[in-house]
Amino acid sequence: DGGITQSPKYLFRKEGQNVTLSCEQNLNHDAMYWYRQDPGQGLRLIYYSQIVNDFQKGDIAEGYSVSREKKESFPLTVTSAQKNPTAFYLCASIPDRGSRTAEAFFGQGTRLTVV
Amino acid sequence: GDSVTQMEGPVTLSEEAFLTINCTYTATGYPSLFWYVQYPGEGLQLLLKATKADDKGSNKGFEATYRKETTSFHLEKGSVQVSDSAVYFCALYSSASKIIFGSGTRLSIRP
Numbered sequence: 001d002g003g004i005t006q007s008p009k010y011l012f013r014k015e016g017q018n019v020t021l022s023c024e025q026n027l028n029h030d031a032m033y034w035y036r037q038d039p040g041q042g043l044r045l046i047y048y049s050q051i052v053n054d055f056q057k058g059d060i061a062e063g064y065s066v067s068r069e070k071k072e073s074f075p076l077t078v079t080s081a082q083k084n085p086t087a088f089y090l091c092a093s094i095p096d097r098g099s100r101t102a103e104a105f106f107g108q109g110t111r112l113t114v115v
Numbered sequence: 116g117d118s119v120t121q122m123e124g125p126v127t128l129s130e131e132a133f134l135t136i137n138c139t140y141t142a143t144g145y146p147s148l149f150w151y152v153q154y155p156g157e158g159l160q161l162l163l164k165a166t167k168a169d170d171k172g173s174n175k176g177f178e179a180t181y182r183k184e185t186t187s188f189h190l191e192k193g194s195v196q197v198s199d200s201a202v203y204f205c206a207l208y209s210s211a212s213k214i215i216f217g218s219g220t221r222l223s224i225r226p
């Protein structure tokens with residue numbers, strides 16, 4: 001089955017640590033996105049990538065980093081510089097970076113908690 | 116910049132009631148518009164979409180019409196069910212190749 005896989009589902013981080021959230025898709029989609037969701041709030045864009053080896057900052061990129069070395073993979077690293085990282089993180093993809101009509105496909109999310 | 120504003124929640128209705136969730140947008144040009152639904156602990160999934168003015172998207176009894184003149188894309192359903200309880204997000208695909216979401220509306224349906 002094609003889809004987007006995020007791992008792990010739950011992640012605990014100690015203060016001062018970097019952690020990496022995985023996002024893998026086998027849909028052959030060009031564009032991939034990372035969002036953060038806080039309780040009772042909408043989705044805020046962290047980073048997005050339209051093609052391999054290229055990515056852009058979203059609205060809340062500070063304290064996060066990404067890479068796009070392969071089309072199917074778009075990992076997100078939450079660094080120690082992110083002061084309030086506890087949130088639900090969602091990864092999404094779109095088939096064609098030039099398409100403005102295609103729906104986005106989402107992973108099941110990773111819930112990150114700082115302990 | 117582009118933005119989406121949707122009705123604040125939570126919204127609580129009785130089963131078989133009529134549902135409206137308001138959504139308005141600000142965007143350059145004529146973006147595609149979407150409604151996504153999120154069930155507890157899960158990612159989002161597409162509910163319906165419309166890609167040009169006056170298009171009506173529909174799915175599972177839900178409908179929304181792309182109104183260019185009022186820059187709106189309100190979600191409606193004639194008779195809600197308990198299984199419709201979820202969080203609903205209005206979204207657009209912006210000219211900067213971003214997907215922009217509204218703040219979400221939590222819907223609870225009482226049996």
